[in-house]
Every structure is written in structure tokens, then in C-alpha cells.
Amino acid sequence: MGLEEPKESSLFEARAHVFKVWTVGELLKADFPPPKWILPNVLPEGLTLLAGRPKIGKSFLAMKFAFEVAKKGGKVLYLALEDHPARLKERLEKLGAEELPNLFFVTSWRKLDAGGMEDLKGIVEKESIDFVITDPWVKLAPKRKGENLYEEDYKAFSLLHEFVKGRLGMLVVHHLRKGGGEDELEKVLGTTGVVGAVDTILILKRVRGEKLGTLNLISRDFPETEWALTFEEGCWKIEGKAEEVLLEEHQQKIVRALEALGGIATLKEISGYLGEDQRVVHKHLLKLVERGGVVRERRGVYSLPILKEEGEKGKREKKDFGDFGEKGEKGEKGEKGEKGEKRADGFHLFTFHGEKGRRNESVDTQGLEGNFTFSPISPISPPSCTFSPQKTPGPEGGGLTVEDVVRFFGGEVVEEKHLP
Helix, strand or coil, rough: CCCCCCCCCCHHHHHHHCCCCCCHHHHHCCCCCCCEEEEEEEEECCEEEEEEECCCCCCHHHHHHHHHHHHHCCCCEEEEECCCHHHHHHHHCCCCCCCCCCCEECCCCCCHCCCCCHHHHHHHHHHCCCEEECCCCCCCCCCCCCCCCCHHHHHHHHHHHHCCCCCCEEEEEEECCCCCCHHHHHCCCHHHHHHHHHCCCEEEEEEEEEEEEEEEEEEEECCCCHHHHEECCEEEEEEEEEHHHHHHHHHHHHHHHHHCCCCEHHHHHHHHHHHCCHHHHHHHHHHHHCCCCCCEEEEEEEEEECCCCCCCCCCCCCCCCCCCCCCCCCCCCCCCCCCCEEECCCCCCCCCCCCCCCCCCCEEECCCEEEEEECCCCCCCHHCCCCCCCCCCCCCCCCCCCCCHHHHHHCCCCCCCCCC
16 A cells, blocks of 8 residues: 555644554455464463452463473463462472473563563573463563553553564462452453553462362454363363362352252252342253252242152152142142032032043932942033923922032033032
8 A cells, every 4th residue: 555645634644654544445455363372271472461369370370371382382481479389399299290402481571571571581582482471460561650540551551562462471469359350351450551561361269178169251353251270289280161060069059058958958048058038049040950960849849850769759858848749749739629529517519521432331429318320421412401491490390400500500510519
């Protein structure tokens, strides 16, 4: 694109020597190399910030990255600025490190504004370093003047960004602020100039004392991804996507809570045992019910799907929540007493239902003074149903007989009261 004779833009004329101006067509036709991973799906090329709370394993993760890059043949310089050689040796032994001639450690370095930047450029060029780790950033960061903190943060990281661009990768270990906002990037210590100047932010989280943690990858060039990791004896291991692993982990906690509570418990009891909000626990319980990992006995009551054999299938060891049969048996029609057998003092009330498809069978029903046998008749449509004129309802007509009622209702329903 020629800028020799700019006619409309003094900006082009004044600064054409320091930047290139692209047209839309040039950008669309240009062939740019795709962004690359230093370590697949975890560590992209360029300038990366690894941030986390103190003492949760950031340095161990950074050292893990250093090992993996070195094993792939890259030359790695690790600025371990909070450690001494004895501690480094202990960590290396914990991780079962092998001798790697292309992995170098340094325990002291000048700040960037005190000669540290020149030192870094010199050793990278001399040793052909591919990957640099500085741990932590505060030991390398230039001294703040306090005039414009955002500008100072951005300028410091921009120097590193310009240094690594297109030729090596760099990982800067940093801290998260106390509290922080809802957005993950707001939790990084410092101004937004810190996160604004880097290519990728890795946010490491783990509750101290627990094995499971998460690593959130936020990158300019790759989709945001959150990984679940386990931390044991100084070694980090990726278990999979955080959403899937954490869901499984939470559900396992609920199952363990049910086991501790005797195999069956209410939502309130499970939430109380776990010390978690009932809404959160209820959400995971529904997922477990869908998967068959938990049985919903009734509203608010859940149990494990492990049956205890007690002579017959379906006996479940329970707490005092009442009797529960096998799922699907509770409330089945006919189990609570057959219709037609209900009695009350002074009269007997019975009801007859003709079974679908078996209306020509006779049915024995207990009647007024003994056993009566009714033969179901063909249904009569309601418009043609009439009472016998000889038996008019009321005292003079003598009332209706049982047979009249049966005939009127087409064998479907018969109700008769017998007074002593």
C-alpha cells in the first residue's frame, strides 16, 4: 500500500514510518499464521499471567509448565525470585524431576527499571531461551511512582509483551486481590492495565487443604475454558472440564452425605450436613435422580438406590419416615381396600365397576342379608334410560330396587343402603 503522497491525512504523512496502514481488502487477503499453543489447551504462546491466592500451589503449577516445555525440547529460564536453592531442590524431588539440561533456575534478578530488562534480553539472546517464567511479578515489577497507576501497570507489561512477541513465551506469576468483583479479571491484583496488556490470563483457584481446584483460561486468541485440576504432593493434574468434574464431585458429596445419614434423608438434613444452600443441593439432587444415583421417595425425601434383601425384593432399610414400598407400587389402585367392601354401622355401601372387556362375567357382591349375584347388562345410553313406571321414586311408589339402579347405570355403578 503506497503512502508516498498522502493528500487527505496528515497523520499518515507524519507517522507512516512507524506503522503500517491496512485496508479491509489487504486484511482479508493476508495469510496470517494461526495462534499456537506452547502446551495444548492450557498455555498459549505470548505473554501469560498466572494469578491465584497465596499458598495454593501457583509455583508448583508454574514449575509443572517449565518441566513440560523442557521435555518438549524448549529452553526454559525460571526466575524463582521467592525461593532459595534448597527449597527448589525439595520441590524438584517432590515432583520426581529428571535431569533436564535445558531448564535453568535463577533465584535473584534486578527489577525491570533497574537493569532487569536488559539482563533478560541478554540471557534470552545468548542462550536462545524459548520460555521464561518469573515468580512472582512483584519481584520483577518496576517501582511505582504513584502518578497514574493504570498507565504504569500497562507500560510495565507492555514492555514484556513487546519483548516476547513473535519469538518466545513468558509466564508471569501474580496474585489475586482480596474480595474482588464478580468478573474474574477484576480479581487480579493491580489495575486493569495489568490484564489489559497480556495475551492470556490463567486464574488458579483452590480451597486450601482440598485437592480439587480450577484453572480458568481467558485468552485473546482462544475460547475461554475452565479446567478442573487435582493437587496432591505438589503435583497438579488436569481432570477435565471444570463444569463436568465439579458437578460430579458435588454429586458425590451428596451421596456420601446420604450414606452418613443412614441412606435416606430430607433435603433439609442433607443441606445441613453439607453446610450448603438448600437450593443448590436440590438442583444437584434432581440431577442425581435423573441419572438414577438417588431415589426420590416423596416430596423432600431422598434415598440411595441400594436395596437391602430381607427375604423378599423391595425391602429398604429406612429411618422413621413411614412405610415406602417399591417405587411404582405406592398408591396402586386396589391396594388400599377393594371398593364394595367398605362398611359403616347400620348400613352396607357397595359399588360395582364393570371391568373393561369383561362385562359379561357375573360378580359376587355382599348385599343386604346375604350374597347376591348380579349379571352385568349391556350399557344403556343415558337418553334412553327410564325408570319402570310401576316403581316410582318416593313413598307411594315404594322406592327403587337394587336391580333398577343397576339397570339404570348400565352395570357401571350400583349404590345401595341397607338400614336395619
